Amino acid sequence: MTVRVQTADFDLTSEVAALRARNPKIGAVACFVGTVRDLNDGSAVEALELEHYPGMTEKALEAIVETARERWPGTDVLIVHRVGKLIPLDQIVLVATTSAHRGDAFASCEFVMDYLKTQAPFWKKEKTEQGERWVDARTSDEAALARWNTADDNVDKRG
Known part of the structure; x- marks a missing residue:
């Protein structure tokens, strides 16, 4: 399975080992692990709640x-995304990509993360000392996404 949305934590080492075991031609693995920060937009974050629409999110x-x-033939990809209540x-x-060479592994990992941040249907609510607030998309995430856009881009926006 290359996409999982779950409440449970994940183990980076075992996830990467399972991804690597799929293909003996792998020469590179690139990984990104995102974590909950304790500070966002100047406010201390006590908790973060992630919501999604089951089925639609996995499809996206x-x-x-x-x-x-398609952009990096021979590349394999794993996305594990948690939902529910999380703390700092x-x-x-987890986004992990494999390829024969490091350039494709790095590029594909960054591509997947940029699209995930802006196009995947997840909603984030932070709990702070001031109360709860929904987290808006960042313009920096949209700018990162823009560099990948081409005329043949076929990623379905929001499922």
């Missing part, structure tokens, strides 16, 4: 994976 993530595989230092997301 699978479209991102498929596009990465908890792991939120």
Whole structure:
């Protein structure tokens, strides 16, 4: 399985080992692990709650994976994204990509993460001392996404 949305934590070492075991031609693995920060937009974050629409979210993530595989043939991708209530230092997301060479592994990992941050249907609510607030998309995330856009881009926006 290349896409999982779950409440449980994940183990980076075992996830990467399982991904590597799929293909003996792998020469590179690139990983990104996102964690909950204790500070966002000047406020201390006590907790973060992630919501999603089951089925729709997985479909959107699978479209991102498929596009990465088309852009970087021979690349494999794993996305593990957590939902539910998380606290600072908890792991939120794992994106891991494999390829014959490091350049494709790095590029595909960054591509998947940029699309995931802006196109995947997740909603984040932070609990702070001032109360709860929904987290808006960042313009820096949209700018990171823009560099990947091409005329043949086929990632389904929001499922």
